[in-house]
Amino acid sequence: MTYRLLPEWHPQDGIQLTWPRHDGDWAPLLACIEATLERIVVATTRYQRVLICVPNELTKERLAATFAAYQVPSERLLLIVAPTDDTWARDHGPITVVDDDGQRLMLDFTFTGWGGKFPAEHDNQLTQRLADAGAWSCPIASRDLVLEGGGIETDGEGTLLTTEACLLNANRNPTLSRTDVEAQLAADFGVDRVLWLANGHLEGDDTDSHIDTLARFCDPATIAYVRCDDPNDAHYPALAAMEQELQHFRQRNGEPYRLIALPWPQACFDPDDGHRLPATYANFLIINQAVLVPTYGDPVDVAALQALALAFPEHTLIPIECNSVIRQHGSLHCLTMQLPQGTLAALTT
Template identity: 80%
Template sequence: MTYRLLPEWHPQDGLQLTWPRPDGDWEAMLARIEAVLERIVLATVDYQRVVIGVSDDATRTRVQATFDAYGVPSEKLTLVVAPTDDTWARDHGPITVLDEKGQPLLLDYTFTGWGGKFPAERDNQLTQALADAGIWACPIASREMVLEGGAIETDGNGTLLTTEACLLNPNRNPHLSRADVEAQLAEDLGVDRILWLANGHLEGDDTDSHIDTLARFCDPETIAYVRCDDPTDSHYPALAAMEQELQAFRQRNGKPYRLIPLPWPKASHDPEDGHRLPATYANFLIINQAVLVPAYGDPADLIALNALADAFPAHALIPIECSSVIRQHGSLHCLTMQLPRGTLAAFQR
């Protein structure tokens, strides 16, 4: 059967989030991350539904009361109790393809905590737990291959954009060669062209250079990407090399891509041990009629918003403060997984 990987701008039923466990990695700054997630929900429900996985009944009751107090319509929000490890729905959430009849299928890839760096067993089971709760309106199919949603970008027309540092990392699928990975992606996702980036990395990133921290399709002809304009910054050589790679890439028709550079925010460091944090504007989220953009309290925030407004002239641009999110080495897009049209069952509270 032939499948088609959907681009992020495909019409969506909803958005998936995973709420932090009270005793998890976010414990010391739980109120801060919850405030960010609340902002994401409040911005999203104007356009589509939100499904949230929560770790226990007490958290569900508390979170539901919060959104009731905000006045979120009940039909826009579904909370499901299921065991979780962390909050990064982009990487443990399902990847949606359409089959040859145009019907959605959720691919449930294996999630190992970015190559075994962190506990992930419960998050790896979350897509099936949501199925058991009756959330999905379409079938799911398990895949043994290790693959995270943040590792791949598509134009929706058979082209995949990704990084060698992640998909070819021996901590993911050591038994698969490059050709094996390409063949598996072609079979599962219907892609027949893969654009591999050999360069690009953000300090503080645990994902081994997920593409959604570096370069993103905005439409089939446009790629927004991180540009470092400070030659004294440690990131400069690799990101300059990545820019040259992007400039050399060609669309299927032979034309170069329209490239939109995103600004370089000032360096952010962890207040406890001083290590560099992975602040990036490439970690934006496309939903129905809007784009949520990470902000860091930096003068570059406005430059990033203006750049993405040029890429998405028909969308509302909504900044989401993410200075707290990067403390755990992800950002806005990493917290979310879009759920394309036809994936969500009828509303249930």
């Protein structure tokens, strides 16, 4: 059976979120991150459903009341109690493929907390627990390969975009060569081209250069990417080299990609210890008829929205302030996982 990885712009049933625990890493920022997640839910449920994994029944009841007060339609909200470690659904959520007959399959890759940096036992079991709870309307299949959703981008037509720093990192699959990884990607995702970026990183990023912080497919011919225009910034050399790599990439037909540069926000620093935070406009989320765009209260927020409007002329762009999210070294896309049509069961809360 041959499967194909679906691109993010494929029609969706909904998105998945994982709500933070009161005793987890988000504890000092709990009110802030919950407010951000609430904005994501309210915005998304205008277009589609939202599945939220919640840590306990009390949180489930509270969120049901909160979103009812926000007039979120109950049929667009699914709350399921399950134990979790953290909130990054992009990396512990299922990755959906489709076969030639249109049948969906959710792949449950191994999640190790970005190469063993953080606890991940509960998150690694979450897709199966959601299956046991009846959340999915299609089968799931587990994979031994260590892989996070934020580490891959696809055009939906057999090309995968990724970074060497992540997928070839010894902390993920140390026994696999580049050829081995490509063979696994071909087998699971039906891709026959892998575009490897050798350059590009963000300070404060725990993921070893996830592609969704750097460069994103907007359609099969268009890539939006982070450009640093400050030669005095420490990121400048690597991101300039990454830009050159993108300029040399070719589509399957031999044409260069349409590249859309995203602006460089002012440096953001953690107010407690001063380390730099990974603010990036590349961490946007495509949903049905809309694109949710992370913003940072920066003068170039507007320029980022204008750039992405060129990439998504038929979508509504919705800014979501993400200053609290980058405090834990991710952004908007990292918090979410899209659930393509034919994957989310018709359950009620």
